[in-house]
Amino acid sequence: MPEAVITAESLRKTYKVKGKADFVAVDDLSFEVAPGESFGLLGPNGAGKSTTMKMIGAVSTRTAGSLSILGLDPDQYGPEIRSRLGVVPQQDNLDGELNARENLFIYGRYFGLPAKVCHEKADELLAFAQLEDKAKSRVDALSGGMKRRLTIARGLINDPRILLLDEPTTGLDPQARHVLWDRLFRLKERGTTLVLTTHYMDEAEQLCDRLIVVDKGRIMAEGTPSSLIRQHSSREVLEVRFGSDRNQQVAGTLEGIGDRVEVLPDRILVYTSDGEAALERITALGLSPITSLVRRSSLEDVFLRLTGRSLIE
């Protein structure tokens, strides 16, 4: 296996809070990312994903631990590391005073690329982002999905070795998400290393070769999406609803059906290898749920299992 392009060991980041104990954003993270790999950080809001991304992006200094990006220490070699990274932040921070093409051009200039190269790359990336007809449009006039694609295109202006994507599809409609996923697959095929955070399970399953589940600044689990599901969940999940005031009461009588029963405020989850069979047993008990649904187990279930909390709270 080739040497890792990102190596983090006992990475830690705390913020000073006036009059209180330091706030620990990242507690103790150790992981490695191999070249060409697509690596995901999964966790709820406030888990420390964005802070980790900032440290990898060499724009936030760590409090303790060691971190190496492309073999360099970000504290010493910020400009060098960033010159080989592409960054797609959680919130688009495109330049509102410039049009789409100018955004790409000037971003290239920030890397010190010659103007000629920037012009060429700008056109090439407008095509990649399927925004050729929007080249002269002001950023404000673009839709959410277009802005996202433009931000990704901007992150590619320097042919980065590693592309960092923080919540790349948050706030996009389903169609825009699929267009975006398609573009990211293409990058993956070209061998770009992708590091992405998400709280969408389907996205992690779609895009990541390997991922870590993070909560409260610590790693809860690590592995490929399928291995994590195998390890921490059942094959299928049965979701049943009895009305918000009855779920808790009914749950007690469901013990023994399936491998495990989880009660959420609005529904009950029954983890089992056969959802239909579990539903039959519930109806056999004389219970009639208002709605029922059998689905495949997902990373959401893994997360629930590991932390006892739902991802999107």
Place this chain on the structure above:
Amino acid sequence: MTGVIEQATVGRRGGVRALWAGNPWAVVQRGLIAARSSSWVVVLSGFFEPVFYLASMGIGLGALIGTVQTSGGAEVSYAAFIAPALLAVSAMNGAIYDSTWNVFFKLNYGKLYEGMLATSLGPLDVALGEILYALLRGLVYAAGFMVIMQIWGLNLAWTAILALPAVLLIAFGFASLGMAVTSYMKTFQHMDWINFVLLPMFLFSATLYPITVYPEWVQGIVMAFPLWHGVELIRGFTTGVLSPDMGWHILYYVVMIAVGLVFTTKRMRALFLD
């Protein structure tokens, strides 16, 4: 200059190296492209403010006041007295606007710097780039105003041409200090406090009348503030009455620039890299 900066950050992890990629001109270029697509009237409008002042005060008050004696001892028309001061004030206002309001907005709302700093640019590139752009704009305004002064016959000596580099020095001083101050600001309301400093400085710094109308102790306070030094410096050049004191005015600004840059660098580091 770099010596000062290194000293300020030495002993902290990374030194100046993590802050500087040597590419501030990319930030200047960004400003130029943005200006190209924004309204020209708005960009140029800043030029008119001192011209209006000069016309109103020079014509109207000039008729009531007649001539005024400068600190250099020259007896000049009222318009010739206030014109160099208005030039210094407009350098101050422009530099402060660009380095405070403008920077504050980009810092907190536009998220522009976040994007810039994700590239190989460091915070120092961004800060210096913004300052350089502000200076460029200030220079254009100042040159325009000098033309008006020339037409009106208010440039009394050939040394008036030296007012241009003096304007740059003044603008650089205010911009670097303004940026340092802005980096501490949290809300738009804080920004209003800047006006509370600028307005009295404008009214009291020997701009519209000589400070000799005040008692000594008030004069001392006025002299502690930067604008007075700028006004005196430029007035010396446009009236052609040079004195060794002008060296002190220049030194004042050099120190101001250095202090501003050291603080800006420190704060940039704290804001963006910690």
Place this chain on the structure above:
Amino acid sequence: MKPITQPTLAELTAEAMEWGRKPRRRGSWYVTEHMVRAMRAYGWTIVVGALGQPILYLLGLAVGLAALIAVPIPDGGREVPYLLFVAPALLATAAISVASEEFTYPVMAGFKWRQYFYGFNASALSSGQIANGVVLGAAARMLVTVVAYWAFICIFFEWLYPGAANFATSWISIVIGLVAGLAFGAPLMAYAGALEEDKGQFALVQRFVFMPMFLFSGTFYPLATLPLWLQWIGWISPLWHASELGRVVTYGKTVEPWLLAVHVTYLLVLTVGGVILARRVFTRRLAK
């Protein structure tokens, strides 16, 4: 689950009529309350500005210039010290300067940036009431500013030139200042309400309307000092009309009755016309 009994349509209608009564009658004040509460975010700016400006302009600028202009200014049949000549104009300027802030950015914020006007409109309030509330809110701030200015002038002149100012009538300059602010602000509010996008128009208003008005309205010297090709700026400027009225009530400048009528009428026409226009603009935009 227990079935929920639904009220009849007649009951619902009656309830809506009942609930709507208060907002219909007092809605403008609710909006005013919001606008004034929103100002608390920059309350200190308002207070320091209201107290600091008269001190700075009168002590700084006017005293300094007065030292250069030692002779009294002949004005309307009287000779007055320079400071007294400038003071009424500075008072009106302060009100107009508040207007130039309150009738621009908060209006743009209400429609575009924070969209609170749409929030009001989704409640029981009407668009006309929203416009009224903005005017009243700004007027409240102007009142604070103008009263502070007037109080400062009183103290200042009683100490410097006892007897020069006429206190029996000078309090009227508070009203004049308020009207001056509205005469400038109401049309500006109609303009701000009609703007869809912020392209720096307010900066242009500041530089090409407010500034020239401040500088060429006979604020610092009698308007007649200016050549005729600049005097017209004063004639159309609410500041000049307000300053002249202020001088009448502050130190008894004599003005011909017809000119007095012109000053008053001009300010009132701008105010009333501006408010009517602004209400129309607000109604149209909120209905869009």
